[in-house]
Amino acid sequence: MGCGNSLKKGNTSEKENSDPVSTTHLLSSAAITEQPGDLMVRAALVIQNWYRRYRARLRARQHYALAIFQSIEYADEQGQMQLSNFFSFMLENYTKTNDEDSALVSRLFDNTRQESKDREDYLGLIDVPDSYDGPRLQFPLTFTDIVVLLQAFKQQQTLHAHYVLEVLFEARKVLKQMPNFSHVKTFPTKEITICGDLHGKLDDLMLIFYKNGLPSENNPYVFNGDFVDRGNNSMEILMILLVSFLVYPSDLHLNRGNHEDFMMNLRYGFTKEILQKYKIHGKKILQVLEEVYTWLPIGTIIDNEILVIHGGISESTDLNTLHQLQRNKMKSVLMPPMPVNQEVDVKRNKSGSANVEPGKVESDKLPSEQLTKHEWEQIVDILWSDPRGKKGCYPNTSRGGGCYFGPDVSSKVLSKFQLKMLIRSHECKPDGYEICHDGKVITVFSASNYYEEGSNRGAYIRLSYGTTPQFFQYQVTSTSCLDPLHKRVSAMELSAFRILKERMIARKTDLIDAFQLRDYSKSGKISLTQWAFSMENILGLNLPWRSLSSHLVSIDSNGSVDYMSSFDDIHIEKPMKDMNSNLIETMYRYRSDLKIIFNIIDSDHSGLISMDEFRTMWKLFNAHYKAHIDDSQIDELASTVDFNKDGNIDFNEFLRAFYVVHKYEKPKTPFS
Template sequence: MASASITKDPGDLMVRAALIIQNWYRRYRARLSARQHYALAIFQSIEYADEQGQMQLSSFFSFMLENYTNTHKEDSALVSRLFENTRLESKDREEYVGLIDVPDSYDGPRLQFPLTFTDINLLLQAFKQQQILHAHYVLEVLFEARKILKQMPNFTRIKTFPAKEITICGDLHGKLDDLMLIFYKNGLPSEKNPYVFNGDFVDRGNNSMEILMILLVSFLVYPTDLHLNRGNHEDFMMNLRYGFTKEILQKYKLHGKKILQVLEELYTWLPIGTIIDNEILVIHGGISESTDLSILQQLQRNKMKSVLMPPVSTNQDSNIKKNKVGSPSAAAGPSEQSASEQLTKLEWEQIIDLLWSDPRGKKGCYPNTSRGGGCYFGPDVTSKVLNKNQLKLVIRSHECKPDGYEICHDGKVITVFSASNYYEEGSNRGAYIRLSYGTSPQFFQYQVTSTSCLNPLYQRVNAMEFSAFRILKERMIARKTDLINAFELRDHSKTGNLVLAQWAFFLWESILGLNLPWRSLSSHLVSTDASGSVDYMSSFDDIHIEKPVKDMKSDLIETMYRYRSDLKIIFNIIDTDQSGMISMDEFRTMWKLFNAHYKVHIDDSQIDELASTMDSNKDGNIDFNEFLRAFYVVHKYEMPENPLNK
C-alpha cells in the first residue's frame, strides 16, 4: 500500500506565521513601551527633584534676609525685593507705558485699546510669523489686565448650560504650538466658547510671552468668558530658574526690567481657583486634609508675592484671626509695610497646598517629598474635602501625563495637561476637557506634529531615552564624590565592584534622592559582569565636569555645578541694578551665607582663590553669569546609531 503523502495546509502555515509575527511585534512594542516608561520616569523624577530644590530655597531666603541685611544695612532694596509688595500706582503706569514710543519702523502687531476680537486674531497671526509684540503694548496689556484682575474674587464662579460648554486647559509651559492647535480644534475664546486656563502658562518653553499675551488679550476682550487660574509657575522666583525671566530679557533688552516688575505684581492678582456649577473645583495643584475654602476665599491673595517666600515669623502666625477681609483689592497702604503685608503662615500653607499638591492612591495626607512643597493626598482626603464643601469633582493640572489626562480617586480627581511633547518629542500627548451641565467630561487629545514626530516609534523612543539618560548622567556627575564615598564604604574588599542590589537600592536612591527603577536602568549607567557585580567607577567613564580653573578640587567643582541654578537666583536677587556684575565682597558674603545654610563644607579659601581667578580684568568684580557658565558637563558619547539596540 502506497504511503499517503502528507502536505500541510498552506492556509494553516500562513496563520501560524502571522501569529509568530504578531507575537514578535507585541513583544517588540512592549519593550519599546517599557523603555518609554523608564525615560518618562527619569524626566519626571528629575523635574520634581529640581522643584524640590527650588522650594528648599524658601528657607534660605529667610536666613539670607536676617543675615545679609545685618551686614548690608544700607541695602533696603533686598528687603523690598523679597518681602514687600511692589505697588505701581496710576502715575507709574504713565511712566512705564507713556514714555515708551512705538517707532514707525516697527512692523509687528499694533493693538487698539479698548481691545476687540480683531486684536486676538492680529496677535495670533503675528505670533505665527514669529513677530515680537512691542514693549509698549506688552505693558499696556499687563496694566489693563491687572486693573480687572484686582476686582475679581479669589475663586471665579461660573455656570455651564447644555448649549454652552466650557473648555478647561492645563499646563502650556510656553508651548505656543499647543495653544494654536487647541484653538484650531476647539475654536477661539468667545462669549459662546468660554475657557479656563489652569495655570503654568509660562516657563520651560520658548514662547511664554506669546502665550501670556494671547491669554491676557483674550481675557481683556472676554473678561467673563476666559478665566485664568494661578499656577505654581506664575511666580517671579520660579521664572528666574525655569526660563521666563531670561526669555523676557532677551526679547525686550531695553524694557525687559519694567515688564518683569509689572508682571511680578500681576501674578499676585490671578485668581487661585474656579468653581463650575457649584460642583467642580478647578485648581492648579491639589488639596490637603486642612484645605479650607472659607479661608481661601477670604485671604488677600496679592500678598502671596512668591510661593518661595514664606511669611516672616510673627506672633500672629500662631493665632490666625478669621476676620472678614473684604475685597481682595483692599490692600494696605504703602506706609503699612509690616506683618500686615504678609499672609499668615496658615494662609500661606493653604495656597501652597492648592498650587503644589499631587493626588496619590495611598490614603491620607503626607508630605510631597518629590516636589518639596504641598502634599500627597489620597482618595479619602478628596472625599472629605468634596463632601465638606458640597462639591463633586476636582480638576487639576500640574503633572505631565502620557495621555494628556488621567482620572483617579474613583473618578473624583481629573488631571489635565495641555503641553504635548513636554519632555521630548513624542513623550506625551496634550489634552483639554469640555464640560456641559449635567453631562460627563469629554476629553480631547492631540499631539503637535513635527518632523521628528513622524519618525518611526523606535527612533522617537531612542531619542527620548538618549535625552533622559543624558540628564540623569549629569545628575550623577554632580554628586560624583558623594557617590564614590558611598560605594567605597560598601566595597569592603576594595575590589571596585558591588552587588547590583547594593548599588541600586542602598546607594543611588539615598544619594541622588531619585525614586527610580535603578536595577532596570543599570545597563545604561554602569558595566555589569556575568555574576551581576557592577564596576561602580564605570558610571563616570563617559562624562565629566570641565574645570574652569586648573587644579581646582573636585568637590568644589561638583558643588558649584550642583547648585548653579540656586546661586544664580540668589545673585539675581542681590543684583538689584541688574548689572550682571557682582563685587568680590558681595560674592564672598553670598557664598558664606549659602555655605552656612546648605552646609556644603567648602573652605572659604577655595572660594576666594576661585573668585580671584575669575576676576579676569582684576577690577574687583565678577561677571556672575559668565562665572557659572564656566561649570559645564562634557559628554563623551553620541546618539547610538543602531535603532534596534537593547
C-alpha cells in the same frame, strides 16, 4: 494637525509596522505539512505575539525615560522650594552677621518687595516708532486684536514693549476686581473648555484654538495655570491669554499656577526670555508682571460642583479661608511669612538703599508677611499638591512643596464643600490626562512633547451641565514625530540618560564614598543591589535603578558592578587647574540656586556682582546648605574670574565655567 490625533488603543498603523520581520525561523519543520490555511494562521499568531512583545518593550523603555524626566523635574522643583528655607534662614540670622552681611540681606529683600507701578510713568516713556512693523493693538481691545496677535505670532513677530505693558496694566486693573475664585455656569447648550499647563508652547495653544475654536461668549475657556516657563514662547502665550481675557473677562478664566511666580521664572526661563526679547524695557515688564501674577484668581468653580485649581488639596484645605484671604499678598511661594518674633523694619537711607533694623514691626513692607502662616500654606497646597493612590495626606517629598493626597482626602474635602469633582493640572501625563480617585480627580495637561519630541500628548476637557467630561487629545506634529516608534523612544532615552548622568556627576564624590563604603574587599566592584541602594540613597530620585543599570554602569558576568564606570563618559570641566573636586561639584549642583540669588541682588540687571557681595552671598549660602567649602577657596576662585581686576564678577559667566562634558563631545572653551 498632530501625529497623535489618530492613535487609539490597539491601533497598529504606525510606521514601525513596516520594519522587516522574518518568520521562517519561527515555524517548525513539522508545520510545513499542515494545510496552507493553518500555516498562515500560525504565522500570523507568531508575528502578532512577537509584535506585542516588541511594542511592550518599547513602551517599557518609554516609561522609564519618562520616569527619569519627571523625577529630575520634581527634584529641581524641590531645590527651588528649598530656597524658601534659605531666605527664611537669612532673615532669621541676619542679626548675627556683621554690617556688611546685613546690608546684603536687606538689599536682597528690598529688591523682592513689590510696590504698585504707576501706568503713566511707564507708558509715557515708551513710544512705538513708525518703523515698528509688528502687531498694533487698539484699546479698548476687541476680538480683532486677538486675531491680529495670533497672526503676528504665527509669523514670529514680537509685540512691542509699549503694548505689552499696556496689556499688563489693563489686566491688573480688571483682575483686581475679581474674587479669589471665578464662578462659572454651563448649560447643555453651552460647554466650557478646560486647558492645563502650556509652559510656553505656542504651537499647542494654536492647535487647541484650531481644533476647539477661539475664545468667545459662546466658547468659554479656563486656563488652569503654568502658562509660562520652560518653552520659548511664554510671552506670546501670556499676551494671547491676557488679551483674550480683556476682551471676554466673563468667559475666559485664568487660574494662577505655581509658575506664575517671579522666583520660579528666574530658574525656569521666563525672566531670561523677557530680558532677551525686550532688552531695553525688560526690567519694567518684569516689575509689572510680578504684580499681575498676584492678582490672578487661584481657582474656578464650575456649576457649584466642580473645583478647578492648578495643583491639588490637602486634608486641611479650607475653601472658606481661600475665598477670603488677600491673594495679592502671596508674592512668591518661595518667600514664606516671617516668624512673628523676627519682624523687621526696612528704612531707606539717603542713597535710596535699604537698612534693616531688627525688632521693629512694619508689617506692610516684606513679601507675604501679611498672610498668616496658615493662609500661606493653604495657597502652597492648592498650587503644588499631587494626588496619589495611597490614602492620607503626607508631604510631597518629590517636589518639596504641597502634599500628596489620597482618595479619602479627595472624598472628604469635596464632600465638605458640596463638590463632586476636582480638575487639576500640574503633572505631565503620557496621554494628556488622567482620571483617579474613583473618578473624583482629573488631571489635564495641555503641553504636548513636554519633555522631549514624542514624549506625551496634550489634552483639554469640554464640560457642560449634567454631562460627563469629554477629553480631546493631540500632539503637535514635526518631522521627527513621523519617525518609527523605536526611533522616537531611542531619542527620548538618549536625552533622559544625558540629564541623569549630569545629576550623577554633580554628586560624584558622595556616590564614590557610598560605593566604597560597601566595597568591603576594595575590589572596585559591588553587587547590583548595593549599587542601586547607593544611587537612590544619594540622589533620592525614586527610580528603578536595577532596570536602568545597563545604561549607566558596567556589569560583569557575575552580576557585579564596576562602580567607577558610572562616570566613564562624563566629567565637569575645571575653571582652575588645581580646583578641589568637592568645590566643583558643589558649584555645579547649586548653580541654579546661586544664579537666582545673584539675579535678585543684581537689581539693575548689569550682570555684575562685586567681590564683596560674592563673598558675603557665598558665606550665607555655605552656612545654610552646609557645603563645607573653605572661604579661601572661594576667594581664590573669585579672584581668578575677575578678569580685569576691577573688583566685579560677571556671575553668569562665572557659573558657565562649570559645565559638563559628555563623551565624544567637543570640549568648550571656559567662559565662551
